[in-house]
Amino acid sequence: MVLFLLVLQAVFVSAIVLFTIAFFIASLYEKEPKAAWMAGAVVVLLTGLELLICWLYGLGFFFHPAGLILLLAGLAVIGYGIYFFGRHTGPNATALKGVEGLIVGKARRFDEREQVFARERSIRPDSEQYEAFYRSHPELAQLDSERRRAGGLLGTPGAIDRPGERPNIAAMEAAFSIPPHFGKQKNHSPAVRLSEQDRPALSPEDAARRVKGFARQLGAGAVGITRINPVWVYSHRGEIFYDNWEQWGQEITVEYAYAVVFAVEMDWKMVSTAPHTPSVAESALSYSKGSWISTQLAAYIANLGYAATANHSRHYDLLMTPAAIDAGLGELGRFGYLITRELGPRVRIFAVTTDLPMECDQPVDIGVEDFCRFCKKCARCCPSVSIPDGAQQEVNGSLRWKLNAESCFGYWARAGTDCNVCMRVCPWSHPRTLPHRIVISLVVRNKWARRLFSLMDDLFYGKKPKPKAPPAWARFS
Numbered sequence: 001m002v003l004f005l006l007v008l009q010a011v012f013v014s015a016i017v018l019f020t021i022a023f024f025i026a027s028l029y030e031k032e033p034k035a036a037w038m039a040g041a042v043v044v045l046l047t048g049l050e051l052l053i054c055w056l057y058g059l060g061f062f063f064h065p066a067g068l069i070l071l072l073a074g075l076a077v078i079g080y081g082i083y084f085f086g087r088h089t090g091p092n093a094t095a096l097k098g099v100e101g102l103i104v105g106k107a108r109r110f111d112e113r114e115q116v117f118a119r120e121r122s123i124r125p126d127s128e129q130y131e132a133f134y135r136s137h138p139e140l141a142q143l144d145s146e147r148r149r150a151g152g153l154l155g156t157p158g159a160i161d162r163p164g165e166r167p168n169i170a171a172m173e174a175a176f177s178i179p180p181h182f183g184k185q186k187n188h189s190p191a192v193r194l195s196e197q198d199r200p201a202l203s204p205e206d207a208a209r210r211v212k213g214f215a216r217q218l219g220a221g222a223v224g225i226t227r228i229n230p231v232w233v234y235s236h237r238g239e240i241f242y243d244n245w246e247q248w249g250q251e252i253t254v255e256y257a258y259a260v261v262f263a264v265e266m267d268w269k270m271v272s273t274a275p276h277t278p279s280v281a282e283s284a285l286s287y288s289k290g291s292w293i294s295t296q297l298a299a300y301i302a303n304l305g306y307a308a309t310a311n312h313s314r315h316y317d318l319l320m321t322p323a324a325i326d327a328g329l330g331e332l333g334r335f336g337y338l339i340t341r342e343l344g345p346r347v348r349i350f351a352v353t354t355d356l357p358m359e360c361d362q363p364v365d366i367g368v369e370d371f372c373r374f375c376k377k378c379a380r381c382c383p384s385v386s387i388p389d390g391a392q393q394e395v396n397g398s399l400r401w402k403l404n405a406e407s408c409f410g411y412w413a414r415a416g417t418d419c420n421v422c423m424r425v426c427p428w429s430h431p432r433t434l435p436h437r438i439v440i441s442l443v444v445r446n447k448w449a450r451r452l453f454s455l456m457d458d459l460f461y462g463k464k465p466k467p468k469a470p471p472a473w474a475r476f477s
């Protein structure tokens with residue numbers, strides 16, 4: 001009996017030691033010396049404990065009532081701990097409804113002309129459209145002209161890394177030069193569609209399987225399908241890239257019923273340098289990949305005989321984040337980005353809208369909303385204090401945390417990058433090494449695991465983690 005109990009505790013402790021060794025190795029890979037050091041200390045402590053237990057066993061300690069009680073108590077604590085942190089603590093009904101679950105009032109469609117990128121990179125001062133826009137939005141006129149005078153959204157690109165920023169800005173510009181090549185090919189219309197009788201016979205399930213499979217084959221990190229909610233279609237066109245000014249202010253209508261939404265992973269090593277220039281080069285690369293994948297995916301669907309439109313940085317019909325939530329890619333984080341289970345927030349999102357009937361995915365509850373309630377790490381680390389650390393509030397009819405976009409963009413202009421600090425520090429951003437995969441699987445199902453691992457993230461990685469050194473090719477100093 002005593003021997004059986006001792007073997008049982010040794011199995012439990014060995015499992016913890018193995019996990020901690022894996023965490024130690026992962027921390028070395030992540031270049032987290034403090035976390036590695038602490039993991040090493042835990043391994044030494046637990047090994048010492050096991051040696052002590054062996055020694056006490058040799059002395060016959062566990063055959064005395066006091067020793068047996070101590071052993072049983074230790075096993076009870078371990079057993080209850082596994083149950084307490086491993087059980088499913090109940091679903092978040094709001095998250096399972098997708099964006100619909102966030103709606104508390106009347107949500108209006110968003111006008112693309114009001115979007116900061118449209119204001120910055122499309123509309124030209126002294127143009128007819130400029131006059132018309134600022135007549136109806138006088139509150140934005142001063143802010144936008146100041147930003148233009150400072151050089152636009154990124155101000156002086158790479159300013160934060162001067163004087164060594166040029167190679168990374170060259171990489172950023174190279175990547176940003178790709179989507180314009182694809183923007184004009186966004187629509188895959190009847191010209192390239194097969195006639196009705198030549199279409200392959202695909203059930204909605206088979207169509208979904210093939211389209212998602214091809215998207216992954218092209219390099220998408222996570223893929224989902226949703227029916228398009230018209231509320232998340234932009235109301236009017238505001239982004240103009242090819243002198244097609246006749247479209248500016250036109251109402252946007254999407255006749256298609258479905259959106260294939262996918263995430264492109266941003267490389268962890270590059271993001272971990274944020275707010276420095278490697279991270280903005282990585283953002284640009286993701287937009288480049290997204291345009292390439294979405295254009296081919298739309299062409300693939302067209303070659304199956306259906307209409308499709310690629311949504312990427314040179315053409316959006318939909319707001320990507322709500323569409324991604326409805327397609328089951330993840331949940332909305334405190335900082336306003338999507339957090340996916342597979343890749344955390346280290347993603348950029350793209351879509352293909354289409355009339356190809358496909359089986360849809362359902363929104364998911366991965367515990368993000370609950371995690372964000374007490375984590376607040378992004379709010380603590382944001383250099384422009386743009387992320388709220390309080391409760392959610394109603395924004396355009398939906399209940400969520402409201403990022404102060406203007407002060408966030410103000411920091412972009414000062415740094416000359418797209419910052420990405422919030423993405424870097426988020427506990428969901430860690431590379432998916434084995435220990436982080438285990439932690440995510442617990443966090444997804446258990447509210448107490450969320451609290452525990454949020455605290456441990458601060459303990460092991462720091463409350464305000466510093467940026468890491470970039471890969472050698474992307475050094476800036």
Ligand code: SF4
Pocket residue numbers: 335381382383384385386387403407408409411412418419420421422423
């Ligand atoms: S991108 Fe930077 S400035 Fe903007 S919210 Fe995130 S941390 Fe703050």
Ligand code: SF4
Pocket residue numbers: 333334335371372373375376377378379422425426427428
């Ligand atoms: S850092 Fe924390 S609070 Fe912010 S989005 Fe990530 S999990 Fe949520």
